Amino acid sequence: MAHRIVDKEKLSENVYRMEIEAKYVAEAREPGQFVLIAYDNDRSERIPLTIADVDLDKGTITVIFQAVGKSTIEFASLNVGDSFDAVAGPLGNPTDIEKYGKVVCVGGGIGNAPLYPIVKALKQAGNEVISILGARNKELLILEEQFKEISDEIITVTDDGSYGRKALVTEPLGELCSKGEIDLCVAIGPAIMMKFCCQTTKKYDIPTIVSLNSIMVDGTGMCGGCRVEVGGETKFTCVDGPEFDGHKVDFDQLIKRLGSYKKYEQQAAAEHNCKLEGKL
Numbered sequence: 001m002a003h004r005i006v007d008k009e010k011l012s013e014n015v016y017r018m019e020i021e022a023k024y025v026a027e028a029r030e031p032g033q034f035v036l037i038a039y040d041n042d043r044s045e046r047i048p049l050t051i052a053d054v055d056l057d058k059g060t061i062t063v064i065f066q067a068v069g070k071s072t073i074e075f076a077s078l079n080v081g082d083s084f085d086a087v088a089g090p091l092g093n094p095t096d097i098e099k100y101g102k103v104v105c106v107g108g109g110i111g112n113a114p115l116y117p118i119v120k121a122l123k124q125a126g127n128e129v130i131s132i133l134g135a136r137n138k139e140l141l142i143l144e145e146q147f148k149e150i151s152d153e154i155i156t157v158t159d160d161g162s163y164g165r166k167a168l169v170t171e172p173l174g175e176l177c178s179k180g181e182i183d184l185c186v187a188i189g190p191a192i193m194m195k196f197c198c199q200t201t202k203k204y205d206i207p208t209i210v211s212l213n214s215i216m217v218d219g220t221g222m223c224g225g226c227r228v229e230v231g232g233e234t235k236f237t238c239v240d241g242p243e244f245d246g247h248k249v250d251f252d253q254l255i256k257r258l259g260s261y262k263k264y265e266q267q268a269a270a271e272h273n274c275k276l277e278g279k280l
């Protein structure tokens with residue numbers, strides 16, 4: 001079954017929002033879940049992307065992705081009217097949405113995309129939500145307006161100070177935690193960012209949920225490609241996650257595994273970029 005792209009927008013350098021027809025996925029999806037998407041069933045790998053939003057009337061899901069390698073660069077070259085061969089899901093366990101009280105949600109870079117539906121659901125469940133959004137610079141900061149609409153307070157930071165406060169996300173996070181009013185933290189972004197957010201919240205004993213972006217192959221718990229160590233046990237991100245207790249995750253191992261295929265990924269992206277030159 002083909003899944004047509006009905007809308008496409010470039011949000012920032014290399015970041016795209018796409019609305020894709022996937023009626024049954026949209027109907028079944030809960031916040032925190034993801035899909036595996038393939039452009040061409042015969043020759044493409046299947047890429048995990050979080051379902052950032054759904055439109056039940058239109059039968060569509062929205063994904064927001066960064067073109068970082070071969071497959072995501074290929075996705076970015078597609079346009080409205082083109083179709084994906086497969087949109088499998090919804091996969092993974094939904095976020096545990098409850099009324100916790102005061103929740104701080106931290107997004108880094110493309111991590112703002114998977115964070116968005118979680119913040120929306122936490123707010124709807126009656127929580128007070130403070131969103132901290134971070135990016136390397138102003139151009140890379142995405143979804144600020146959308147977060148403003150669903151957060152009680154928003155703090156923006158950039159590494160280079162080109163927008164908002166010049167800081168890493170852990171700075172305002174630490175300040176909020178030290179006031180002793182935070183009941184839960186949700187942190188989604190690069191593994192290194194999540195690692196330091198967890199170190200910050202651990203000092204104050206604040207429960208922290210992270211969503212892991214492990215490398216995935218089959219997405220069914222069979223191949224072991226997405227394995228992570230959590231609390232000394234091996235877990236599979238696709239079926240046991242993608243969200244885990246951040247204080248128990250072995251981030252150093254995750255970071256090492258994310259870098260395992262770097263050489264081959266760079267080669268594949270370079271060859272692919274040459275073929276697509278001028279199309280993006």
Ligand SMILES: Cc1cc2nc3c(=O)[nH]c(=O)nc-3n(C[C@H](O)[C@H](O)[C@H](O)COP(=O)(O)OP(=O)(O)OC[C@H]3O[C@@H](n4cnc5c(N)ncnc54)[C@H](O)[C@@H]3O)c2cc1C
Nearest residue numbers: 048049050064065066068069070071072213214215242265
């Ligand atoms: C459950 C889940 C949800 C995700 N949701 C989103 C999302 O909503 N939006 C989004 O942009 N990305 C998301 N990702 C990450 C996305 O799947 C990867 O960026 C994608 O697989 C890269 O494929 P590629 O072929 O384009 O690049 P590759 O050639 O595979 O990699 C290119 C570069 O990206 C890095 N990379 C590869 N895989 C990952 C990964 N899983 N996470 C982080 N860096 C990676 C590599 O180190 C390499 O430097 C998610 C991952 C998971 C597991």
Ligand code: FES
Nearest residue numbers: 217219221224238
């Ligand atoms: S992707 Fe294969 S076990 Fe999770």
